[in-house]
Amino acid sequence: MNLKPTGQSSMCKSLLRLKVAACQLMTTEDIEFSKNRVISFMEIAATQRVDLLLFPEATLSGYSNRAEFWATADPQAFLAAERDIAAACKRLKLAAVVGSAFQGSGGWINGLAVFEKDGRLIGRYGKTFLGGDSWCTNFAARIPLMEVAGANVCFLICRDVRYPELARLPAAMGAEICLISSCESGLLAERKMNAYRAMAIARAFENGIYVVKANTPADPDNLRRHGSSHGKSVIVSPEGEVLQEAGYFEECIISEEIRLGAAHGHTAKRTLIEKTVLNEWYREGLNHVERIAADEPDGLH
Numbered sequence: 001m002n003l004k005p006t007g008q009s010s011m012c013k014s015l016l017r018l019k020v021a022a023c024q025l026m027t028t029e030d031i032e033f034s035k036n037r038v039i040s041f042m043e044i045a046a047t048q049r050v051d052l053l054l055f056p057e058a059t060l061s062g063y064s065n066r067a068e069f070w071a072t073a074d075p076q077a078f079l080a081a082e083r084d085i086a087a088a089c090k091r092l093k094l095a096a097v098v099g100s101a102f103q104g105s106g107g108w109i110n111g112l113a114v115f116e117k118d119g120r121l122i123g124r125y126g127k128t129f130l131g132g133d134s135w136c137t138n139f140a141a142r143i144p145l146m147e148v149a150g151a152n153v154c155f156l157i158c159r160d161v162r163y164p165e166l167a168r169l170p171a172a173m174g175a176e177i178c179l180i181s182s183c184e185s186g187l188l189a190e191r192k193m194n195a196y197r198a199m200a201i202a203r204a205f206e207n208g209i210y211v212v213k214a215n216t217p218a219d220p221d222n223l224r225r226h227g228s229s230h231g232k233s234v235i236v237s238p239e240g241e242v243l244q245e246a247g248y249f250e251e252c253i254i255s256e257e258i259r260l261g262a263a264h265g266h267t268a269k270r271t272l273i274e275k276t277v278l279n280e281w282y283r284e285g286l287n288h289v290e291r292i293a294a295d296e297p298d299g300l301h
Contacts (some may be wrong), residue, residue, distance in 0.1 A: 009072055021256075062227040099112055110135065152174050156178060212236075215233045
């Protein structure tokens with residue numbers, strides 16, 4: 001179990017500023033169309049000098065739960081789209097995290113592809129806890145803690161946000177930002193709206209790290225549209241302050257310049273220091289976290 005911090009020294013990190021952003025947009029099952037939309041929003045983000053841009057869950061395929069789509073879906077189509085996104089990252093000098101399905105040993109994984117500013121695919125994360133995802137299987141690999149755009153980053157996809165340990169363990173090992181990529185329930189599920197917002201805030205405050213959440217918007221012309229959600233993408237400070245928040249319907253980029261030194265992670269790290277009844281349990285949990293440094297080629301793929 002290695003608790004040594006990755007990347008730059010703590011003194012350098014305390015001074016480092018990073019512009020993070022969440023892109024709230026609607027995509028479809030047409031992978032080529034969706035990829036082009038992703039790149040167009042990346043170009044907008046680059047003009048805003050964003051360093052790290054997060055997209056919603058299942059960006060490249062919309063959020064499709066149709067068995068017919070996945071029965072004929074071609075893994076090569078996702079990989080081809082990722083290559084174009086990687087080239088855009090290199091051209092724009094922008095790190096991006098994009099919802100992209102990939103094949104695991106048990107079938108399709110609802111995942112995220114993580115690209116560094118130089119265009120390298122440095123790793124993947126797959127949804128750990130499935131909700132209504134009948135088309136995919138649980139991600140069984142270790143929890144990745146990646147160095148992206150100079151920051152230590154962990155990941156959640158949609159329902160994962162209900163399981164705090166997926167953020168707590170990486171935060172205890174030095175994660176500074178938790179990226180939440182989602183396509184949650186639509187606006188007609190009013191009873192869930194407060195909880196969705198609260199969980200993103202809680203993951204930030206309870207760990208002392210930043211949270212950036214990108215969710216799919218609602219469709220004002222069809223609140224029941226397949227693959228839509230309720231928007232409200234958000235950026236939250238380590239103190240639980242909402243720094244930026246999108247509306248319900250808009251397709252937009254929300255961004256914030258953050259200071260990594262403010263991501264102290266005190267609460268998460270206390271679980272490893274204080275001799276509580278949970279101390280050894282948390283320490284054992286760290287064995288399920290895998291560090292992926294910025295200079296490691298291609299990460300998990």
